[in-house]
Amino acid sequence: AQSVTQPDIHITVSEGASLELRCNYSYGATPYLFWYVQSPGQGLQLLLKYFSGDTLVQGIKGFEAEFKRSQSSFNLRKPSVHWSDAAEYFCAVGAGGTGNQFYFGTGTSLTVIP
Amino acid sequence: GAVVSQHPSWVICKSGTSVKIECRSLDFQATTMFWYRQFPKQSLMLMATSNEGSKATYEQGVEKDKFLINHASLTLSTLTVTSAHPEDSSFYICSASSLVEPEGTQYFGPGTRLLVL
Numbered sequence: 001a002q003s004v005t006q007p008d009i010h011i012t013v014s015e016g017a018s019l020e021l022r023c024n025y026s027y028g029a030t031p032y033l034f035w036y037v038q039s040p041g042q043g044l045q046l047l048l049k050y051f052s053g054d055t056l057v058q059g060i061k062g063f064e065a066e067f068k069r070s071q072s073s074f075n076l077r078k079p080s081v082h083w084s085d086a087a088e089y090f091c092a093v094g095a096g097g098t099g100n101q102f103y104f105g106t107g108t109s110l111t112v113i114p
Numbered sequence: 115g116a117v118v119s120q121h122p123s124w125v126i127c128k129s130g131t132s133v134k135i136e137c138r139s140l141d142f143q144a145t146t147m148f149w150y151r152q153f154p155k156q157s158l159m160l161m162a163t164s165n166e167g168s169k170a171t172y173e174q175g176v177e178k179d180k181f182l183i184n185h186a187s188l189t190l191s192t193l194t195v196t197s198a199h200p201e202d203s204s205f206y207i208c209s210a211s212s213l214v215e216p217e218g219t220q221y222f223g224p225g226t227r228l229l230v231l
Contacts, residue, residue: 032217043118043207043222044158051217090157097218098145098211099165106157 002027004093006105013081014113021076021108023091033074034092035065051096086112117141118210120223127198128231135193135226137208143188144210152205164191198230
């Protein structure tokens with residue numbers, strides 16, 4: 001069965017510190033992987049995606065993620081967190097193709113302290 | 115690019131009335147649109163998938179007669195909550211994907227918060 005696990009429900013980091021948000025997936029086919037960010041009361045904004053090629057992908061706002069097939073992981077990283085990065089982060093996996101649904105993780109809430 | 119809008123952003127209605135939420139892709143043609151429901155501090159729950167010109171496919175447990183979805187054009191899908199009740203109060207989010215991105219990237223609208231009194 002397809003599933004996405006985000007082990008950390010909530011993470012607190014200091015501004016300027018590095019960040020890593022974990023995502024593990026269980027998927028029977030080649031996964032198409034996505035990270036989204038959601039600010040309070042807002043929709044989801046795409047940060048980055050992976051479906052082929054270089055396993056280290058760069059996204060917007062200075063985020064990057066690395067696909068590790070052997071570990072079934074797609075962890076999100078940022079070298080230096082800004083206060084504006086405080087939000088909810090969702091990892092998603094899909095089968096590719098426009099009609100196929102996503103499977104979302106439960107999300108990780110990020111708090112940034114000054 | 116890839117902007118999705120939703121209207122209204124907020125709606126308050128009386129129990130028993132119907133509410134229509136619009137989802138529009140502003141700068142691309144959305145072959146498929148998805149409707150989600152999100153409860154506070156929870157992940158997204160897929161309600162239905164709609165393809166332009168076809169009937170929507172509803173997820174198990176979602177009442178199709180209560181949540182009417184129409185995807186009449188490549189840029190517009192609507193969700194109508196019929197005979198709304200307080201338990202229908204929630205945050206509804208739509209997303210859209212297109213053939214231009216075959217990996218199936220979904221672009222999300224800003225959401226609509228529904229409060230049924």
